[in-house]
Amino acid sequence: MYLIGIDVGGMSIKGGVVTTEGEILFKTSIPTTEKYTSDYSISEDIKKVVDAVVKGANIDIKDVKGIGIGQPGSIDSKNGIIRYSNNIALENVPVVKELQQYYDLPIFINNDANCAALGEHVFGAGKGYNDVVFITLGTGVGSGFIIDGKLFEGRxxxxxxxxxxxxxxxxxxxxxxxxxxxxxxxYASATALIRQTKEAMDANPDSMMHRIAKEEGQVSGKTAFLAAKQGDKAGRQVVDNYIDYITCGLVNMVNVFCPEAILIGGGISNEKEYLTAPIQKAVNEGRFGAAFNPTVEVKTASLKNDAGILGAAALAL
Ligand SMILES: [Zn+2]
Structure with missing residues (x-):
């Protein structure tokens, strides 16, 4: 049996045919339209991607176990409705009902961060853990919680x-x-890190961050990390403060959920152990009852570029 994972982004709708072991057999994408209307629902574009991947992977739709859709925003996963999307203008779209006119299959939709958490739990770095806190550090800070092996969504x-x-x-x-x-x-998103880096550059005209940003062509989430690794004091300060912000939020979550593992995804997670090692130490030192409670592992998420497709596919598993 196969799964179909659909990842709806601001620029494109990506989709793939995925095996139940998490191997992508075929993937493709189409650009999103400027504005979807009541006459042309986003479901029509999702259908195009589903049909294209079924054809591209050369499989029979009868061998598909289900379709999963990941979408940023507020999603009513129980009723299959996009309540509100924060990257494309969409409000109260009954996507699952619309797609069920075309496919006699179980169809699921969920928030993209929830999908990413589930994807890591089923196919990635969260495999084998029952309780996982997943965060993604990008334009914002997304989070997803696996509790007792199940996705926690709230009321x-x-x-x-x-x-x-x-x-x-x-x-x-x-x-x-x-x-x-x-x-x-x-404070902890990549957007915030860039703002913090720019502020430190303004205050420190001699910092290496100026040269690094010039070479990169822009101030990015990497600028301060690159400078810190080369011994730049102001860069080090930015990274240390940024790690403190991440740790503050994670300790709050550990005190509530006490997970076995924290997984960090998003662009900033490319810093790997340089990011996760100090966070792991600080979280375990800072949590409530640090000397008595079990330690939490802090790791980077592993699904990277395909996280959206695999996370959505995991919904259908
Ligand atoms: Zn807020």
Whole structure:
């Protein structure tokens, strides 16, 4: 049996035929339309991708166990509805019902961070753990929780938004896209790291970060890490502060969930042990009852570029 995983992004809809062991047999993508209307639903484009991957992998649709869809935003996974999407203009789209007109198959949809957490749990670095906290450090901070081997979504599937727990209530706390101030996301995302790097560059005109950014053509999430690795003091300071922010949120989550493992995904996770080793140490030292409670492993997520397709496919497993 095969699974079909669909990853809906702001720029494109990616899809793949995946084996039940997590091997991608064929994948493709199509660009997303500027604006979907009541006459042309996103389901039509998803159908195009499903049909293309079934053809490309040269399989019979009868051998497909189910279709899973990962979509950023607020998703009603129980009723198969995109309540609100934060990368394409979509509101209250009954995607699963629309697609079921074409396919006599189980079809599932969930939030992209939930899919990524499930994908890592089923196919990736989270395999073998029953309790996993997954975070992704990108434009924002996404989070997903596997509790007792199952995806935790909260009431009406509207929870598990760890990025929006507040870690700073001071008057000059950073504003967040959600409307609150001081959210973890405003400090621990790649976007926040770039802002912190720029601020440190302004304050330190002699820092190596200026040369590195020039060579890269821009200030990125890598700039401060590259400078720190070359012994730059200001770069080191940015990285240390950034790791403190990540750790602060993770200790909060460990104190609530006490997972076996924390998995970190997103672009920043390319720093591997340089990022995870100090975080693992700080989380285990900072958690409640540190001397008595079990230690938590901190690892990077392993599915990388195919995480979206594999995570969505895992929904259908
Ligand atoms: Zn927020």
């Amino acid at each position: 009406d599937c509207a929870g598990a938004e760890g990025g929006h727990m507040v870690i700073d209530i001071s008057p000059n706390a950073k504003p967040c896209n959600c409307g609150r101030k001081g959210c973890w996301e405003a």
